[in-house]
Amino acid sequence: MIDGLLAAIGFLTRIPVPSRVFAVEGVQARSLAWYPLVGALLGAALCALAWAVQDWPPMLAAATVLVAWVAVTGALHLDGLADSADAWVGGLGGGNHEEIRQRTLAIMKDPRSGPIGVVALVLLLLLKFAALASLSALPWWILLLAPVLARAALVAAFLCTPYVRSNGLGSGLVSASRVACTIALLATLALCVVAGTSGVVAVAVTVVVFWLWRRACLRRLGGITGDTCGALTELVEVAVLVTIAAAG
Template sequence: MNGLLVALGFLTRIPVPIKVFDDAQARVRSLAWYPLVGALIGAVLCALAWALPADKPLLCAALLLVAWVALTGALHLDGLADSADAWIGGMAGTWDERRARTLEIMKDPRSGPAGVTALVLLLLLKFAALASIAPSAWASLWIAPLLARMAVTAAFIGTPYVRSGGLGTGLAEAPRVACALALLLGATACALAGWRGAIALACAVVVFVMWRRACMRRLGGITGDTAGALVELVEASVLVSLALYSGT
């Protein structure tokens, strides 16, 4: 249970007992709980969408997006901004030079033009997608945060972690069987959601494969920032798929 509390406390702003973070094994086991936390985030968003007026889609989308960012503490948006700055700033030189420069820029807490632009474009895309989803499809909103956290779980058990001493160091040692079971359950939930779930799962897989290829080519693995970027990219792609097919 401590693993779930660690995952909940790290991925959201929901308060949990601070002492659970002192449990090293709980931090390692927390990765297997990421998909469940994603589903819980989705449940909160679905409940909020249900309570908001369906005849005001722009206002509804704005409030949902604000709640989404507040609930997660903009944690993954920070990773997206850092990754965007690093990817642009670390393009020159040999592979070793590009890798070292990219990792160095990711450490900088300041956001440059690339990072700010990435944040604006992604939030705009999410807002437009949320505003375009038909009210009949609001019940499928939980799929986006679920698949995004599933992608992180898959990333850490299937891709080298290259940041020595980073926040994700312990996650790379997470139990594979528990994580694989969590991914299987998440995929099953998407399958039970019908064709919308299947399309969303396909979009998430495509984004994950492209993201992993880019990380391996530039860094030889992943960092916490690139994992945060993955969450945002998967969420955006799933929301777009729901918006495009919600009225059919």
Template sequence: MMRSLLVAIGFLTRLPVPASVYDDARAKSESLAWYPAVGLLLGALLFAFAWLLRNTSPLLASSLVVLVWVALTGALHLDGLADSADAWIGGMGDREKTLTIMKDPRCGPAGVVALVLVLLLKFAALASVDNLPWIALLLAPMLARASLTTLFLTTPYVRSGGIGAGLTDAPRSTCVLALAVSAALCVFCGWSGVLALVVAILVFALWRHACLNRLGGFTGDTAGALAEMIEVAVLVALAVR
């Protein structure tokens, strides 16, 4: 159990974990159930950092929180967002062309625009609410990573040998339990938590539908794009409620 948690932490964040945990194929598969917990850990770290900046200008504090957010994740999902944006536009509705563009390490104009818009919206959402709301900082990362667990449980993974190939046989019951706990935590947070959960489900459903129509499933890049879209959608929803 501990090894699978460490695998999830090591993959989803830049927090240091022992390199030996990656040699355990079973731990890698079981790590999928820990994704929501890692998102909650990430949110707790961001909230703690935001609390330290509570007497700082909201604009400066928000920009620093976004900076630390990117640093903690190593821009993992931002990379997927950029690749997906380039591929979705450049692919012109063609499955094979879309998959080919996503494998290109270069970032095109659509990818750059997507990155700028997402980071700008995160910054603006955080800056528009006094004292950097703890619910938003906790729930946005958790729901984003819970969506990845849900994606692997409900949607075909179409990239054979891809980075997510080892997660396709994750223990279903443990993953479902993790998702149930995540949903319960949202409800426990009151109406704001329920709103965040509803927004996350809506974004998940729309993006999953788009991926099924274009690709017949999902890839690591589209999973990363999903995580970023849910994070920004939750932040914006809680900022404008």
């Protein structure tokens, strides 16, 4: 059981874990249910950092938290967002649905980022920075809920959406235990309910973003890929932060 947690930490963050963990048979599938807990660990670290810099100028504190956020995750999900943005725009054009689908998937595999991907990254990071700059007026636990809900969304995605790359990074997650993943989602929901009204709002925002992005992926690709999962993570995080910040 612990190997699944370590694998989840090693994949989703830059925190070092023993390399032997990834050689254990079936460990990737067992890691999926631990994703929300990894989000909670990440969120707790961000909360601690936000507390430590609370007396700094708001923009400097926000920038520090954001840089730490990106660093500890290795920009893994930001890469998925950029690739998805490039592919979604670049994949359009002439041809039937299958040609557009194949073109979109091909662009996602290109390691280079085009102008659309760069713009998407800049805009998302700008929104995160602006929300974090409002931290003095926000409860710090929002920094806990955003990473948890974003990673819970990944669990939900693999439970109810086809994975379309047979040899992709997420292919090993398809066989994850539905019971364990459901328990993880229920625990996430309970955490948000305990957090009060803002927690319930954060769940509602997550559900809306999840539904919209899942529908878009099904229409364009017939399912999800590792890149679209990365994009989902970032979209949920920024949507939760911005919504709670805007609600004041």
